[in-house]
Structures are given as C-alpha cells and as structure tokens.
Amino acid sequence: MPQLADPQGGFAAALLDHAAALPPGLVAPSGWPVERRFRVYRNNVLAGLGSALELRFPVVRRLVGEAFFRAMARDFVLAAPPRSPLLLHYGEGLPAFIEGFAPAAELPYLADVARLENAWWRAYHAAEARPIEPAALAVTEPATLLMASAQLHPSLQLVTSPHPIVAIWATNTQDETVRPITAWTAQDALVSRPGAAVELRSLPPGGYRFLAALLAGASFAAAAEAAQAASAQFDLACNLKGMLEAGALVGIRPGAELEAGS
Amino acid sequence: MPSTLPCRAGVGLKPEHYRTILAEAPAVGFFEVHAENYMGAGGPPHRYLSAIRERYPLSLHGVGLSIGADRPLDLAHLARLKALIQRYEPSQFSEHLAWSSHGEVFLNDLLPLPYTDATLARIVDHVGQVQDALGQRLLLENPSTYVRFEESSWSEIDFLAEIARRSGCGLLLDVNNVFVSATNHGFAAEAYVDAFPLGEVGEIHLGGHAPEADEAGAVLLIDAHDRAVADPVWQLYERVPQRTGPLPTLIEWDDQVPAWPELLAEARRADACLAAARPHKQPRETRRAAAG
Amino acid sequence: MKIMDSATRLALAGALATVVAGLAAPAFAQADDMEKCYGIALKGQNDCKAGAGTTCAGSASIDYQGNSWKLVPKGTCVTMELPDGRKGSLEALDRDLPKA
Numbered sequence: 001m002p003q004l005a006d007p008q009g010g011f012a013a014a015l016l017d018h019a020a021a022l023p024p025g026l027v028a029p030s031g032w033p034v035e036r037r038f039r040v041y042r043n044n045v046l047a048g049l050g051s052a053l054e055l056r057f058p059v060v061r062r063l064v065g066e067a068f069f070r071a072m073a074r075d076f077v078l079a080a081p082p083r084s085p086l087l088l089h090y091g092e093g094l095p096a097f098i099e100g101f102a103p104a105a106e107l108p109y110l111a112d113v114a115r116l117e118n119a120w121w122r123a124y125h126a127a128e129a130r131p132i133e134p135a136a137l138a139v140t141e142p143a144t145l146l147m148a149s150a151q152l153h154p155s156l157q158l159v160t161s162p163h164p165i166v167a168i169w170a171t172n173t174q175d176e177t178v179r180p181i182t183a184w185t186a187q188d189a190l191v192s193r194p195g196a197a198v199e200l201r202s203l204p205p206g207g208y209r210f211l212a213a214l215l216a217g218a219s220f221a222a223a224a225e226a227a228q229a230a231s232a233q234f235d236l237a238c239n240l241k242g243m244l245e246a247g248a249l250v251g252i253r254p255g256a257e258l259e260a261g262s
Numbered sequence: 263m264p265s266t267l268p269c270r271a272g273v274g275l276k277p278e279h280y281r282t283i284l285a286e287a288p289a290v291g292f293f294e295v296h297a298e299n300y301m302g303a304g305g306p307p308h309r310y311l312s313a314i315r316e317r318y319p320l321s322l323h324g325v326g327l328s329i330g331a332d333r334p335l336d337l338a339h340l341a342r343l344k345a346l347i348q349r350y351e352p353s354q355f356s357e358h359l360a361w362s363s364h365g366e367v368f369l370n371d372l373l374p375l376p377y378t379d380a381t382l383a384r385i386v387d388h389v390g391q392v393q394d395a396l397g398q399r400l401l402l403e404n405p406s407t408y409v410r411f412e413e414s415s416w417s418e419i420d421f422l423a424e425i426a427r428r429s430g431c432g433l434l435l436d437v438n439n440v441f442v443s444a445t446n447h448g449f450a451a452e453a454y455v456d457a458f459p460l461g462e463v464g465e466i467h468l469g470g471h472a473p474e475a476d477e478a479g480a481v482l483l484i485d486a487h488d489r490a491v492a493d494p495v496w497q498l499y500e501r502v503p504q505r506t507g508p509l510p511t512l513i514e515w516d517d518q519v520p521a522w523p524e525l526l527a528e529a530r531r532a533d534a535c536l537a538a539a540r541p542h543k544q545p546r547e548t549r550r551a552a553a554g
Numbered sequence: 555m556k557i558m559d560s561a562t563r564l565a566l567a568g569a570l571a572t573v574v575a576g577l578a579a580p581a582f583a584q585a586d587d588m589e590k591c592y593g594i595a596l597k598g599q600n601d602c603k604a605g606a607g608t609t610c611a612g613s614a615s616i617d618y619q620g621n622s623w624k625l626v627p628k629g630t631c632v633t634m635e636l637p638d639g640r641k642g643s644l645e646a647l648d649r650d651l652p653k654a
Contacts, residue, residue, distance in 0.1 A: 008332045011373065012364035025376070026409040028476070029448035036476045037408040037446070040484060040604065044371040047605025052370075055597055065629035072625075082368040085326025085339055086301050087599035103625045109632070124596065125302030142567040154303070168632055180633040196309060196593030220566075236566060277595035284592075299598025306593030313592065325602045358602065372602060406604070472604075487603035516603040 014038070015045050016078055049077045049090065056091045057117045059172045060098075063110060072101060088125055092118060109163035116165045116189055119157035120200065123193040126155035131194045131247035137240075140252070146221040147255025150214040155193035156248045158203075158211055162186045166202040194247020201246055206234025211243065219255050267292050267321055267353040267465065269508035271532035273525055274515060280310040282522045287317060290529055292353065294321040294512050300350075301342050315350050321465065321512070322352040326368065329388045329402070330361035330375045340395045347396060354464060356401035356434045357392070359385070359422065376411035377421040382428075389429040401464045402426070403434035406442040406471075406485035418443075423459040433459065436467035437499045438491065438514075442483040451498050460506045468499055468532060469514035488517035491528060496535070503539030511536060 007023065014020045026034045050073040054061050061069040076097050082090045095114040104110050131153055137145070159165065166187045171178045188208035190201045203211070206227035213223035227234040243249055270291025275283075283293075293314060300307055314320075327339060347355060360372035375381050393400050404422060416424070426433055435458060444451035470489035476482045491499075491513070503509060513528040 006332075007376070008361060008364050008373075012367060012369060015369060015371075015373075016367075025412040027412050028409060029446075029480075032476060032478045032480055034409050037482065040408040040482070041371055041373060044605040045369050048370045048601065051605070052599040055599060061629070063629045063632065064627035068625055068627045068629065082370065083366050085328070085336070085363060085368045085600070086298055086342075087368075087370065088299070088302050090599070104627060107627055107632075110627075124594075125305045125307070127303035128305075128308075137570060140570065142570060145570065146566060172630055178630045178632065193305065193593075196306060196591055198594070224566075240570070277597050280592065280595045296598060296600045296602065298600035306595055307598065309592040310595060323602070325600050370600075371604075469603075484604045486606070487601075488606070514602075516601050517606060 015042050016081060018042060018078075045081075046074055046077055049082065049087070050074060052087045053077075053091050053094065056121050057094060057114055059117055059169050060094075060110060060114050062172045063107065063113065063168075064104065068103070072098070072104065075101070088121075091121075094118070109161070109165060109168060112159065112161035112163050112165045113168055115161070116159045116169050116191070116200075119159050119189065119191040120198055123155040123157050123191045123198050126153075126193060129153050129155075129250050132244070132249045132251055134244045137244070137249075137252075144254065145252065147219050148252040149217055149219050149255065150223075150249055151251040151253060152211075152215060153192055153194060153248050153250050155191070155198075156211070156215070156246075157189075157191040158208055158215065159189040159191070160186075160208045161188065165189060166200065169200065190242075190246055190248065192246045192248050199246060201242065204233070204235065204238055204242070206231035207239050207242070210234065210236075210239050211248070220252075267319055267510040269510055270536060271529040272319075272321065272510060272512045273529050274512060275311075275314065276516070276519045277307075277310070278519050279522045279525070280314070284310075284313055284317075286522075288522070288526055290318065290526070291533075292319040292321055292510065292512075294323050294514075297322050297324045297343055297346055297355075298326045300346060311350065320350055320352040321510070322347065322350070322355045324355065324357040325372070326362060327357050327392065328361045328363040328368075329357055329392065330359060330373075330381070330385055331363055331388075332361070332384065333363075333365060335388055335391055336363065340392065344396055347398075354401060355396060355398060356403055356465060358403045358405060359425075360405050372405055374405065374407045374409060374411070377414040377416035377418060379415070382416065382421060382424060385425055386428045389425060389431045393429065393431065399430065399432055399464075401432045401434040403436050403467065404439050404443075404458075406436070406439040406446075406483075408446055408482065408484075410447055419454060419457050419459070423462070426459060426462045431462075432464040433462045434465045434467060435460070435463045435502065436469070437502065438467065438469040438471055438495050439485060441492070441495045441498055442471050442485050445481055445483045451494075452501065455498055455501050460502065463502070463506065463509060466499065466502060466509050466511040467514055468495060468511060468528075469516075471495075486517060487514050489515075490524075491531075496531070499532070500535050500538070503536055506539075508536040508539055 011023045014023050022035060022038050026038060028034045028037055050070055053073045076094055080093050095111045095118060098104050098111040098114055164181050164185055164187045166189050167181050188203040190203050192199050209230040210223050210227035213226045224236050268291045272292035272294055273290050275293040275295045295311065300311055324343060358372050361375065362369055362372060389400055402425060404418065422433055440454050441451050444454060468491045469487040470491055472484040472486040472488060474482045474484055511532045513525060513532060515525055
C-alpha cells in the first residue's frame, strides 16, 4: 500500500485529486466522519492558491467574471500546483494554460492580457536599480552609443501581442464601465518600475524588436537594424526617448571594438 | 539570540494599513509579517517594510518552511530566510508544527502531522537544522487541525514540549488554534492551556475563527483569521499571562481585513489583558477595565 | 560588427539631441507622496489562515467538466467600435448558465 510507505505523499495526492479516496488513518472524535474535515484542507489549497491568482490577474478576472475565473483557477491549480513556497512567483504558467483552456477560446486576447499582467507583476517585485539620467546620454558620442549595449533596468518587461492588450488592460483597470476599444490593432507593451510605481506603455512600430534585441545583449546599432528590418516606421529617436522616460536604461556597456581602441 | 520582542500587543502587518501606520505612527508593540511575502527581489513590499521596520520591532513568521515534511528541508528556502533575517533583523522568527510541501509541490496549507516517535525525531532534526542555519532560536507554533491520526502516540502538548526539550526551540502558543482544535476534536481548551509548557512560550497568537459544521452536524471551527477574536478565545488567553506574566501577543487578521482602528482596538484589548497580568497592578480592577 | 551607414549615425546624433532637449530632468520620488515613495501596496500571497469558503468550496460544487453546466466567460465585455458606428462584440454571447 503506497500510503503506508509514503503517508504524506498519499495525503498530498488526495488534496489535489478530488476523486481520490481519503488518506487512511484519519480520525474525528466519537467516530464522526472525517470526509468533510479533510475537505477543509482540500479547500484551503484551492482557496488560497485561487486567491493568489486573483490578486495577480485582476484584469483577466474582470474579463471572464468571478465564477469563470475561480473554475479556471481551480483547474490550473490542480494541473500545475506551485513548485515553490514563494507564492509571489505562482501563476507564471497561467497564460500558457489559458491558451489551451477550451472554455476561454472565445476570448483570443485573454492569454496575452494574462502575459501583460505577469509582466506587471514581475516588474512590481523586481530588484531596485537607478535609471540613467538622460543628461548622461547627452555626453555620449553617437558612435560610442551605437557600438554600446544597454544595461537595462531589472524591472523591464516586454509583451508583444496581435491584440490591443494595453487598451484592454487600461480600461479594465481604470474604468468602472469599460470603454469600447477604438481600434482593434496589435499592441506591444513595455512595463517598468523605475521607482516605486509600475509603469505601462505601449510601444511604437519596431519598438518591441528594438528593446527585445537590447535585452538579448545586442548593441544599439544592431538593435536599431533589427527594428528597422521589422518595421520601416521604426524611429530611433522616439524609442530612445521613450525608453528613458520609462526608466528602462540603467547604463551602457561600451562595445568591444571601442574598448579595443577605436 | 534571545527574543527582544516587547511584552505588549503586536499586530499582523497588512498592506491595507501600510500608509496609515506610517502616517499615524500608532503605539503598537511590534508588527509581524509572513516571511514569504517579502522574498521578492524588490519593489513596494520592501519599501514599506523597511520604512515600518525603522519605526517598530519586527517578528518574522514563516509559512513555507514545511518543518514537518517527511523530506529534507528546502535549503534554498532556508537561505532566503537567512537573508531576510539579516536584512530586517527581526526580534524573532517563528514557524509551524505542520508540513506544507511534498517534494517539489507546495500545497499552501499548514497540514497535520501524526504525533509519533518517528515524526518527533524528524522535526527535532529539522528544527535543529533551522536554528543552526539561522543562528537563532526558533519558536514553533501549535496548529489548528481538522483531523487527527489514528497512529498518534503522543498528546500534542507532550509532543511540543519534547520538541522544545530536545531541540532547544521555544514555542508560540496560538490560543485561537487551541480553541479551534479543542472544539474540532472534543477536548477541553482550558486543560490544554494549563498543561502547556508555558515556560517555553515566547509569543502568543490570537485570531478569529469561522464556525461551520461537519456532515454529522458537529461544530467544526475553521482557522480563518477573517474576523475579531472570539470571546471564549479572549477568556482562554487571559489564563496565560496570569501564569507567565506579560508575553508578546499578536493579533492575526488576514482575511476580510478591517479598517485600522478596528484592528488597533483588538490590540488594545490584548494590551489590557497583559496589563492586568502585571504584578504591580491590582488584578481585579485592571481586569474589569480590560473587559470593558 | 557591421558599420552603420552615415544616415543612421546622423539619425542617432539627432536622436540623442532630441532625447536630451525633450526631457526635463525627471523628478525623483517626493518624500511627501506616500504613493510615489513606496508604490501600490498589494496584498502578500502567503498566509497562514484557512481559505474562504471552507468546507463547501473544496467540494465538487464547481464542475464544468462534468455534465452539470458549461462554463462560459461572463465578465466585462470587450467591444470594438466599427467604422459605421456600431459596436462589434468580441465577447462570448451572453448565455445563461444552465443550472446544475
């Protein structure tokens, strides 16, 4: 009997599999039934983790309603319980889960909105760093900057989507009654927390590719080239200004060729 | 490192109250936080906790170490706790007589243990390991439970006393947990408190519980921390400082969190009980004041 | 590394000038503004309480996988303004939930 060799394993399995038999050896006073008592533990697992997900995904919750969210959260919890006692990391996998969750198929933007909420959450808990002063860039030679790579703020998060995720997020966060989306266009988002508050911005054409390349370690020149290749409308000045406004840049690392003495 | 928490009422720190606390600087003995909520890299939780820590003593209460697990302790988690303790220098650290992880999976609940020799040996080992790693004495809290185990051969009190004796840890007496478990398992809460090794107790917890019923119609109390401390729990609590003298006493209110004044009123009530227990006061008069 | 063409260099030089000219020195968090000093205070997720709903919510009362009812999203309606002024629904139809 596996429960005897691994009693906590049996108990844990019965918590997560609601069709499973109760673990053996549990007692209630006077021989009263134990099923409902055990169910308190089952519920604690689901209710606590469900609340953690509700807190992390308030826009998804508003988009689908409370009953739907709870049912989806329950499924997610049972399929993918946390792997860490740090619940602030729990829910990273919800966007991918939503993509495969048939009852949510009618909301094709839902998974990307969940990705945006994940990004917001990561930025909220990210390490502190002091963004570079724009004036510090003024003294940088253009040629130096071109060859340099970016030291980006640890809170910086990027989300790309074919749906207007920033507009959906904004109206569901700020408005009592949601506003219609004026243009159903793709939106890429930049999330940062340069100080105490999380900031969310939508990116101009090519901006996502530009910042994603910088995140991957590319020089400003290479990142600009990638962005130009992605969109002819890419505007380097606009993107540099935006990333500074977002506090996304902490410093620059001189390029190898310049260090070698050019 | 001995506990330096003041023998006054403290309050579980909730984000809903961060700003009020910083703005009004209420007279509260200490604040307690759940360690795991401050294990992110940065951000507002740390900004607020740092600001509040500058002004108040802090007690760190772990909910994720899974000391009762039948697997080795999570060393990465232990390292995170150590780092948090170094950063915030809390007056003490406490955890639960429970398990909450199985292997890789974190179950997010304080799960019950059979009180056997084997469990005892394992927990003594784990407590020793935690105390060695953190370089300080741990307080271990008595749990609220909803089921018991046929195979248990120790009473909960003897079990806790023996853990304390063998490992050198202290105990955290959660009076609401005593009342919840006593009701759920049909034993006398007063007798439990009277028999508890009070000399090892470094802190008391008080919280609210929710009444439900099992399928046989018997009252089943849930440790919900979603309301004020119940009157019978206050009465049970009064027995403790009468015997031990004042002890740091925490009000836990984690769900349906009330406005700050309501929470503060609970702390004031605990302070009144503690004052009533001070030897230089006249017990009868102060006790009447506490009840009023 | 590929050498940037002169047009790009020129664009970048212009960009740097714009960046500096167009941005006033950012004001760092003001000490008298709590929200700005410390940020939005979200609840912590680890707790030591029993969950809301207790004995019932953990039972099989929500079971869209069974035959009781089909789960449909019923939250806020995300709509799009169509060119002719009508609103197009991108939301699930407002169907009633069949009773369990």
